[in-house]
Amino acid sequence: MPPEDLTVALRGDTLLLLPEQVLLPDGPQANHAVVVAEGRFAAVGPAAEVRAAYPHLTPLALPDTLLMPGFIDAHHHLTQAFGKALAFGEPSEIFRRIWVPLESSLDGELVALASRLAALESLRGGFTTVVDAGTRAEAHTDAVAEAARIAGLRCVLAQICNDGPDGALPAEPILRRAEAHLARWQGDPLIHPSLAISIPEVASDAMLHRVSSLAGEAGAVFQTHVNEHLVAVERSLVARGQRPIEHLREAGALGPQALLAHATLVTPRELAILRDTGAAVAYNPVATQWKGNAAAPAELFSAMGIRFGIGTDATRADAFRLLDAAEAVQRVAFGLPAGDFSVGAGWLWVDHATGAGAEAVGLGAVTGRIAPGLAADFLLLDLAVPEMLPSWDLTWELVRFAGRDQIAAVFVDGRLRVWRGWPVDWDARALMREVAARVRAAVAAAPIVRVHPRAQEHRRRSLGADRPGEGTPE
Structure with a gap:
């Protein structure tokens, strides 16, 4: 499915997702399906069973993708x-x-x-x-x-x-x-x-x-x-x-x-x-x-x-x-x-x-796991990257190899919030422009006291002090 069609499909109110793997509380599982409805996980289980229980939903295949908790x-x-x-x-x-x-x-x-x-x-x-x-x-x-x-x-x-x-x-x-x-x-x-x-x-x-x-x-x-x-x-x-x-x-x-x-x-x-x-x-x-x-x-x-x-x-x-x-x-x-x-x-x-x-943090009954009844807060992670191939121990590989650039989608409360790093329903770049226009004045107005110099000044001082005959520059 073309990326633009996929993002439209992922914004549906009810989703039947068929990722390559799902990260469950006891580890990654293949051949599982997940149903998202009304902001929550409605069903999680073996793909054949879930598809049979929801025959009215069109499955959305997600090859080379891990569906994991946010x-x-x-x-x-x-x-x-x-x-x-x-x-x-x-x-x-x-x-x-x-x-x-x-x-x-x-x-x-x-x-x-x-x-x-x-x-x-x-x-x-x-x-x-x-x-x-x-x-x-x-x-x-x-x-x-x-x-x-x-x-x-x-x-x-x-x-x-x-x-x-x-x-x-x-x-x-x-x-x-x-x-x-x-x-x-x-x-x-x-x-x-x-x-x-x-x-x-x-x-x-x-x-x-x-x-x-x-x-x-x-x-x-x-x-x-x-x-x-x-x-x-x-x-x-x-x-x-x-x-x-x-x-x-x-x-x-x-x-x-x-x-x-x-x-x-x-x-x-x-x-x-x-x-x-x-x-x-x-x-x-x-x-x-x-x-x-x-x-x-x-x-x-x-x-x-x-x-x-x-x-x-x-x-x-x-x-x-x-x-x-x-x-x-x-x-x-x-x-x-x-x-x-x-x-x-x-x-x-x-x-x-x-x-x-x-x-x-007091939200164990709300979020944190891919389980029926919990809020549908989850990520779709692209596994088709060199860093994850070959995969021998996916859980440990998430700790040592996975990167933010693999996050294809971020869902919170059942809604697609971010696609490939950018929000789908508000203008993040406009926010960044506004921050850039105002941040320096805001920081300059605060009575901040820094002890350590910035990197370039630290370099200048360090090199000046370490070079014979140069002393510490002013």
Whole structure:
């Protein structure tokens, strides 16, 4: 079928798809069919059985194609899209010098632009769901939601509820906003409300407990950043005599509703706390590579029964490179010292970037797997590329060989959203032109402080210092 006819066919309300393979929870399966109807998977099973059950539907053959779940980005900051390349080479806690100044300076229009740009990148990279940790432009949370909806991206969207370590800000207005946020998005097909405290030290214990409880009562997730950098752990020890995860437990903020971003610096005691409370973790391997102090022991999380998803932390929106990083970080940090050549054997990272990731972020009953009743959030992946030939172990090949350029189609909630990298129902290039026209002024207006020079300046300084007799250039 010509590509233009295929895209028309894929935009039908009800689809009977016959891909070469389907990635099911227990691995890839050939000779299977998938029916999509009313935004959900209506049937998944052996092709002959499904075709017999739906004789009125015209099968759409998809040779050389893998139908697989869309990826879950377990930790993102959609409003950071304008500054993502400003963080390169920066030391830890760049939120103090880059993200807080940038996000706090954005008005509603700029928040919407940045969020749509990030949503576009996510969809192009194979993510059908992102978990946004909340914007510091607090008055504009609705703009983030609207941007995700326009793009067609599923979003777990947090409302930040910081009241200061001593409860300096009045609690009642914060809690009213939190309750309104939870109520506003209940039942929305794409936006799933969440509550957040940026880091434990910026809220009172009472607020930590109340916000986490509110989220749990609403069936939503409570998000916070913990144990990411050594300095944050040390501040917690100095202020409270407790590490951040211990602090959260003491405040009554942990439980199955808790989603803790990073958790890279964890002790055996803290691992036991995570296991015993049922809290989940967002493992961010690219953030570890680029700006972290340590690697979260994700394979150990799995062995201990600690739920986790895999997140980008707004680094780069490329799901296959994220899979590669997830495995590589574990191999370098833990596999090499222990002589472990497998570190999850590929399947662990695919699972936690899809179905197990959806469970960790509170959407296990909504998305993450190709299964009847779940939202039809999926990718069509082109297998007819040299990198995937010959195929001996498709699951592991997705981790090590697959690339974003193989993504032919991205579906969210049963609708074709992206074809060959570009949205089918809105003008992404017009968005890019608008971003290009406004982004430099927006960033220039923010009081950003960078420590590390840009690459060319770093080159100039390095070469000048290293060449005999030249000294450091001015």
